[in-house]
Amino acid sequence: xxxxxxxxxxxxxxxxxxxxxxxxxxxxxxxxxxxxxxxxxxxxxxxxxxxxxxxxxxxxxxxxxxxxxxxxxxxxxxxxxxxxxxxxxxxxxxxxxxxxxxxxxxxxxxxxxxxxxxxxxxxxxxxxxxxxxxxxxxxxxxxxxxxxxxxxxxxxxxxxxxxxxxxxxxxxxxxxxxxxxxxxxxxxxxxxxxxxxxxxxxxxxxxxxxxxxxxxxxxxxxxxxxxxxxxxxxxxxxxxxxxxxxxxxxxxxxxxxxxxxxxxxxxxxxxxxxxxxxxxxxxxxxxxxxxxxxxxxxxxxxxxxxxxxxxxxxxxxxxxxxxxxxxxxxxxxxxxxxxxxxxxxxxxxxxxxxxxxxxxxxxxxxxxxxxxxxxxxxxxxxxxxxxxxxxxxxxxxxxxxxxxxxxxxxxxxxxxxxxxxxxxxxxxxxxxxxxxxxxxxxxxxxxxxxxxxxxxxxxxxxxxxxxxxxxxxxxxxxxxxxxxxxxxxxxxxxxxxxxxxxxxxxxxxxxxxxxxxxxxxxxxxxxxxxxxxxxxxxxx
Amino acid sequence: xxxxxxxxxxxxxxxxxxxxxxxxxxxxxxxxxxxxxxxxxxxxxxxxxxxxxxxxxxxxxxxxx
Ligand SMILES: Cc1cc2nc3c(=O)[nH]c(=O)nc-3n(C[C@H](O)[C@H](O)[C@H](O)COP(=O)(O)OP(=O)(O)OC[C@H]3O[C@@H](n4cnc5c(N)ncnc54)[C@H](O)[C@@H]3O)c2cc1C
Numbered sequence: 042x043x044x045x046x047x048x049x050x051x052x053x054x055x056x057x058x059x060x061x062x063x064x065x066x067x068x069x070x071x072x073x074x075x076x077x078x079x080x081x082x083x084x085x086x087x088x089x090x091x092x093x094x095x096x097x098x099x100x101x102x103x104x105x106x107x108x109x110x111x112x113x114x115x116x117x118x119x120x121x122x123x124x125x126x127x128x129x130x131x132x133x134x135x136x137x138x139x140x141x142x143x144x145x146x147x148x149x150x151x152x153x154x155x156x157x158x159x160x161x162x163x164x165x166x167x168x169x170x171x172x173x174x175x176x177x178x179x180x181x182x183x184x185x186x187x188x189x190x191x192x193x194x195x196x197x198x199x200x201x202x203x204x205x206x207x208x209x210x211x212x213x214x215x216x217x218x219x220x221x222x223x224x225x226x227x228x229x230x231x232x233x234x235x236x237x238x239x240x241x242x243x244x245x246x247x248x249x250x251x252x253x254x255x256x257x258x259x260x261x262x263x264x265x266x267x268x269x270x271x272x273x274x275x276x277x278x279x280x281x282x283x284x285x286x287x288x289x290x291x292x293x294x295x296x297x298x299x300x301x302x303x304x305x306x307x308x309x310x311x312x313x314x315x316x317x318x319x320x321x322x323x324x325x326x327x328x329x330x331x332x333x334x335x336x337x338x339x340x341x342x343x344x345x346x347x348x349x350x351x352x353x354x355x356x357x358x359x360x361x362x363x364x365x366x367x368x369x370x371x372x373x374x375x376x377x378x379x380x381x382x383x384x385x386x387x388x389x390x391x392x393x394x395x396x397x398x399x400x401x402x403x404x405x406x407x408x409x410x411x412x413x414x415x416x417x418x419x420x421x422x423x424x425x426x427x428x429x430x431x432x433x434x435x436x437x438x439x440x441x442x443x444x445x446x447x448x449x450x451x452x453x454x455x456x457x458x459x460x461x462x463x464x465x466x467x468x469x470x471x472x473x474x475x476x477x478x479x480x481x482x483x484x485x486x487x488x489x490x491x492x493x494x495x496x497x498x499x500x501x502x503x504x505x506x507x508x509x510x511x512x513x514x515x516x517x518x519x520x521x522x523x524x525x526x527x528x529x530x531x532x533x534x535x536x537x538x539x540x541x542x543x544x545x546x547x548x549x550x551x552x553x554x555x556x557x558x559x560x561x562x563x564x565x566x567x568x569x570x571x572x573x574x575x576x577x578x579x580x581x
Numbered sequence: 582x583x584x585x586x587x588x589x590x591x592x593x594x595x596x597x598x599x600x601x602x603x604x605x606x607x608x609x610x611x612x613x614x615x616x617x618x619x620x621x622x623x624x625x626x627x628x629x630x631x632x633x634x635x636x637x638x639x640x641x642x643x644x645x646x
Contacts, residue, residue, distance in 0.1 A: 410595075413595055413598070413599055416602065417598075420611075422605065422606075423610055423613075424605045424608070424610070424613040424617075425602055425605065428601065428602070428605075432598075434643060435640075435641075435643075437643075438640070438643055439587040439589050439640065440587060440588050440589060441588055441589050441590060441591075443588065443589070443599050444589045444591070444594040445594050445595075445597075447595065447598070450595065525584075
């Protein structure tokens, strides 16, 4: 049986563009049909923006790569129409165990906060994720949405112009040229487009190698995350065991710096390592093996005129904390509504610079967290190792040391503090919903809050009056009127009011808070809308 | 007699740990050992209370009561 990542999912087909006498101009070209490129395209197509995705391959990600998806990306995927299959197929887990040397030092429960529609985390092979995204593209096409994926269309060169981008594409049937008003580069960590534009990608390479294997086994390991520091079966290094659907288990084995990668990847060398870890008599089959060196780096700017970078092409993190795909989805969530407004002439092009500001902030937070985890897992000096081992020894006996153990900090969305799109906070409300924050979900009488916010500007009023619709310079904002009376668990009150009696929130299409106040004031809301769409620069 | 705190008590532990590692960055083994020794003495003086210090010594030796 061939594996899902071996079957072409978007096979090459000749496009009329290849026979056009002059290059055809599209609204948006997305380069790369990885998870981030597909998410960008779906988001745009759902908003009616014509989009073509070019990918040099025709299959989903080879091997599973990303396995952990956090709540916020699942919420974004809900809006893109693919959250449900992810959650249905994915496995949820809450228990983690930490081992040091030959013993378990402690166990933790993530104890996810109640009152969210989506779980804190699910594990799922990246190829399923990409398959669900491609299914969604097909569904949109069936509904007549303007979206297309072109497999085996390799971008060979690009030319940037003030009002468009020209793209040279190679296919099995020869080369052609095509143009777009905007190009989103989602061509992965090795981004050829970044190189074509001669742009930097700076940061740190961790001098270490990790053997990443997915094995299929009928084993009775529980659905938990197990992490080993310096175990007997991998001395001086670390190891991770994590469950995925279909009895597939993710195993990470740290190998150190001085190794022969090709040799280590051969099954005759991998299998004994896995046996030492899993036990001699556990039966397993290798699904996929790869060796990675991890890096934490980003581009200095994500927007370069009409070329905008997103996902791994813009920033790369080590996988401890599962921030790669998770943060890439937050990139496109941030970008696509802005691009739509610019394309419609409803916001100035400079609105796109706030994408740079906000997502660089996000990338820096992710890089900081991933770097710290990597430094804990791979101490880079004798003293770091001594301190790390001290933390682990203490963690076995004393609770205080456990928060210091860092085998990956789970991905949480960042708050765009200081963003030029935020208005000053006018509500004496909870910290977690201050301007810039991603809206936390809350249970309502009837369903959950986030699906009610949808993907447009919303005026959320809680026990406050306001008009049902406000239009400000082409931007339409619809009211969602709620009351603490629709709040069976009081979570809406806890998350959005705190001590306040009432509140009015201006919420952006990506469900981040733009402004909030205790009551509706027309002038300040109009001002906040202008600000959130890049039309107003300083607080006047 | 007051008790040694053995439950989490450091605000933003990852930030603290990063600062601790940074203090050792670039130091040789001897210099790092000396830094740790001075740090123990500085913290001990801050605590002052001998009974807490005895409990801390026991805790660090991983000797359960
Ligand atoms: C071992 C491992 C574990 C991971 N675990 C997690 C995790 O648990 N959670 C998480 O969130 N992330 C994780 N990640 C990261 C995650 O896999 C990446 O962040 C994610 O795949 C990035 O998606 P992307 O769409 O930006 O890039 P990619 O998936 O790399 O896609 C880039 C696409 O661009 C195409 N392309 C490249 N060049 C061209 C060209 N010239 N013309 C046309 N097309 C081109 C490629 O064919 C490819 O399809 C992990 C990564 C690894 C390696």
